[in-house]
Amino acid sequence: MNNNENVLLRMEGIVKEFPGVKALDGVNLTVKAGTVHALMGENGAGKSTLMKCLFGVYTKDAGHIYLDGREVNFKNSKEALENGVAMVHQELNQALKRNVMDNMWLGRFPRTGPFTSEKKMYDATMKVFDELGVHVNPKTIMSTMPVSQRQMVEIAKAVSYNSKVIVFDEPTSSLTENEVEHLFQIINMLRDRGCGIIYISHKMAEIKRISDEITIMRDGQWIATEKADDLEMSDIIRLMVGRELTNQFPPKTNTPGETFLKVENLSGMYNHVRDVSFEARRGEVLGLAGLDSSGRTEVLESIFGIRTRKSGTITLAGKPCRNRSSGESIKNGFALLTEERRATGIFGVRNIRENTIISSLKRHKKFGPLLSEKSQREDTQYYIDAMRTKTPNQETQIRSLSGGNQQKVIIGRWLLTEPDVLLLDEPTRGIDVGAKYEIYQLIQNLALQGKTVIMVSSEMPELLGTCDRILVMSGGRLAGEVDAKNTTQEEIMTLAAKFA
Numbered sequence: 001m002n003n004n005e006n007v008l009l010r011m012e013g014i015v016k017e018f019p020g021v022k023a024l025d026g027v028n029l030t031v032k033a034g035t036v037h038a039l040m041g042e043n044g045a046g047k048s049t050l051m052k053c054l055f056g057v058y059t060k061d062a063g064h065i066y067l068d069g070r071e072v073n074f075k076n077s078k079e080a081l082e083n084g085v086a087m088v089h090q091e092l093n094q095a096l097k098r099n100v101m102d103n104m105w106l107g108r109f110p111r112t113g114p115f116t117s118e119k120k121m122y123d124a125t126m127k128v129f130d131e132l133g134v135h136v137n138p139k140t141i142m143s144t145m146p147v148s149q150r151q152m153v154e155i156a157k158a159v160s161y162n163s164k165v166i167v168f169d170e171p172t173s174s175l176t177e178n179e180v181e182h183l184f185q186i187i188n189m190l191r192d193r194g195c196g197i198i199y200i201s202h203k204m205a206e207i208k209r210i211s212d213e214i215t216i217m218r219d220g221q222w223i224a225t226e227k228a229d230d231l232e233m234s235d236i237i238r239l240m241v242g243r244e245l246t247n248q249f250p251p252k253t254n255t256p257g258e259t260f261l262k263v264e265n266l267s268g269m270y271n272h273v274r275d276v277s278f279e280a281r282r283g284e285v286l287g288l289a290g291l292d293s294s295g296r297t298e299v300l301e302s303i304f305g306i307r308t309r310k311s312g313t314i315t316l317a318g319k320p321c322r323n324r325s326s327g328e329s330i331k332n333g334f335a336l337l338t339e340e341r342r343a344t345g346i347f348g349v350r351n352i353r354e355n356t357i358i359s360s361l362k363r364h365k366k367f368g369p370l371l372s373e374k375s376q377r378e379d380t381q382y383y384i385d386a387m388r389t390k391t392p393n394q395e396t397q398i399r400s401l402s403g404g405n406q407q408k409v410i411i412g413r414w415l416l417t418e419p420d421v422l423l424l425d426e427p428t429r430g431i432d433v434g435a436k437y438e439i440y441q442l443i444q445n446l447a448l449q450g451k452t453v454i455m456v457s458s459e460m461p462e463l464l465g466t467c468d469r470i471l472v473m474s475g476g477r478l479a480g481e482v483d484a485k486n487t488t489q490e491e492i493m494t495l496a497a498k499f500a
């Protein structure tokens with residue numbers, strides 16, 4: 001039974017200002033024991049900042065925080081953890097060269113003299129993993145594991161502190177479907193134990209499934225707190241965006257033309273992709289559907305030359321393209337927005353302009369080797385406006401943007417390379433509902449210009465709403481092809497299960 005009256009955490013009138021941004025403007029949040037409380041809002045609304053004020057990463061400028069009725073003011077994350085507040089951050093911050101158990105216990109494992117016992121640490125890690133059903137070898141070096149497993153380690157670590165309040169800031173953005181289910185089991189177990197869970201996500205379906213209460217923020221302000229059952233999806237969107245969002249997708253006005261790209265007998269050297277052949281037309285948006293590990297990402301990465309092919313030919317406008325490296329692929333007119341763009345694509349201390357234009361420098365060569373600053377500014381501003389990226393100005397360091405706004409900058413970077421073929425891997429992951437529309441519009445514009453877009457997405461409505469045709473992968477092979485206009489989610493799911 002949820003004890004609804006038992007308030008665990010109360011945050012009152014929290015204010016936090018950064019140079020040029022009032023990130024939090026008097027925000028309130030009350031979390032009860034034994035409940036999951038979702039925190040929602042557009043990219044840059046202040047969700048992560050509010051949680052970092054709780055966790056002692058940032059010092060709030062004003063306001064009060066009460067934990068179990070006692071006022072607290074954590075100076076750093078260590079103090080927060082010692083007092084029963086844990087957090088899984090939006091961006092992973094792990095010691096990649098060290099192993100799993102080092103990462104689990106760094107700075108807190110009981111020592112005997114100057115030494116920690118490897119054996120004890122191993123056993124302690126296994127104890128946590130067994131309890132949570134996590135299957136990872138504690139001695140594995142972090143950098144050798146897929147991001148999704150690293151994320152599960154981070155989750156296990158947060159849970160291992162036996163905290164009363166646990167914050168999950170977009171925990172599922174790199175998890176597979178099975179891992180999401182696993183995380184939800186863990187969260188349910190924590191709720192039953194009486195923990196207060198704060199859950200941040202842009203995935204509406206997750207929010208409806210897991211949360212008891214929802215608080216919505218907009219532009220650094222508290223907007224509403226309601227029981228999850230009392231809010232329809234459309235209510236949440238309206239409260240988040242501040243206006244009615246009637247259409248989720250822009251109208252498809254593109255008309256695919258002649259065959260442009262041919263991929264024949266593509267097989268992976270070190271993965272299970274087998275004999276994938278397809279064609280894509282000019283001005284076409286082609287979707288790539290399938291379950292996790294069906295080979296969708298591998299197909300994109302093999303075409304772009306960052307995965308070794310065992311066989312396969314790629315032809316663009318009748319011209320064979322060898323695409324043996326990303327450099328060669330870019331020269332041949334391809335661009336790839338990777339799934340793990342935050343881990344691989346961001347130059348943190350560089351500003352937004354530098355991060356935007358870095359892959360399209362030749363557009364700005366006006367006088368010999370000199371780059372035109374004016375055109376750099378114009379290009380950068382175009383994408384800031386097009387995706388409504390929330391930033392004080394172009395000179396802001398990209399690392400001080402919110403997670404979703406960082407993503408938008410990287411999307412702009414790849415669109416600026418003006419590729420003939422744009423490969424997009426989960427383009428709207430971590431992006432709020434409002435800004436998704438703007439991104440669909442940009443994809444649509446590219447198709448109107450006669451470019452070919454190939455897009456991987458786990459969100460079926462997104463594929464149906466934006467693509468002309470959808471290829472379905474299953475177990476590394478192509479299981480079928482459907483016309484987006486007259487197919488159903490069921491048909492796609494059936495194909496996706498064909499060789500799985």
Ligand SMILES: Nc1ncnc2c1ncn2[C@@H]1O[C@H](COP(=O)(O)OP(=O)(O)OP(=O)(O)O)[C@@H](O)[C@H]1O
Binds near residue numbers: 018404
């Ligand atoms: N360290 C920082 N320095 C300067 N500005 C910052 C810093 N951290 C956050 N901000 C700004 O504060 C605002 C709120 O950002 P925050 O990261 O809390 O958003 P969010 O709601 O978590 O968004 P997202 O859904 O994109 O993760 C943004 O405008 C962001 O640029």
Ligand SMILES: [Mg+2]
Binds near residue numbers: 047048090169402403
């Ligand atoms: Mg955030």
